[in-house]
Amino acid sequence: MADQDLIMKRVGEGIELSQRGDREAARGLFAEVWEEIGGERGDPFHRCALAHCMADVQDDVQDELLWDRRALEAADMVSDERAAAAGVSSVEGFYPSLYLNLGECYRKLGDYDQARQHLAAGRAAVDMLPDDGYGRMIRGGLQRLEERLCEPDQPADAEEFRPS
Structure with missing residues (x-):
């Protein structure tokens, strides 16, 4: 170890x-x-x-x-x-952040279908997150990604968010 x-x-x-x-x-x-x-x-x-x-x-x-x-x-x-x-x-707690980051990448690339798929996967995994600062940060990131995807005319690099 x-x-x-x-x-x-x-x-x-x-x-x-x-x-x-x-x-x-x-x-x-x-x-x-x-x-x-x-x-x-x-x-x-x-x-x-x-x-x-x-x-x-x-x-x-x-x-x-x-x-x-x-x-x-x-x-x-x-x-x-x-x-x-x-x-x-648990490894399950990794997924919401991983999907959020992938969704952000695809959004920045203009591939909104892939971004939405990863947003959905992140949302499906979000219950594995604790109700603490980290969990709230990832939930907030997913919410902001969803909002950006509702306004796809926004510049691809607008208000970049990278949780880790």
């Missing part, structure tokens, strides 16, 4: 870099960790967390979408036992 804790510690360091506005350094750190875990062959929990964070620091929406897809694909492979070993009660 020490190696796994080290991976998540480094992911946390990348998040801190991003929050301080150093997206380039965060991308670099996330890329290093991605290689260390074996990329697509790595532990699904690590891949999911890392890809989810890597998507947040992309400058190009196509790159963001690629990482968001990787995060969702990896989440589908994470068992509740593996999540529990990492201190997460």
Whole structure:
């Protein structure tokens, strides 16, 4: 577990870099960790967390979408036992945020049908979220995505929202 804790510690360091506005350094750190875990062959929990964070620091929406897809694909492979070993009660709690992020990508790309499908999937999974600050943030993000999709003439990059 020490190696796994080290991976998540480094992911946390990348998040801190991003929050301080150093997206380039965060991308670099996330890329290093991605290689260390074996990329697509790595532990699904690590891949999911890392890809989810890597998507947040992309400058190009196509790159963001690629990482968001990787995060969702990896989440589908994470068992509740593996999540529990990492201190997460259930993998089901990952999905609302993952679907929200994918929906935002598709909205920015102008693919409103895909955006609505991911919004619906996020809404269907939202009951797994706790009633806390994080849960309210994701619910609010889903609500804002729905509002933006009701006004598709809005610029694709209007009021970008990236929960993580």
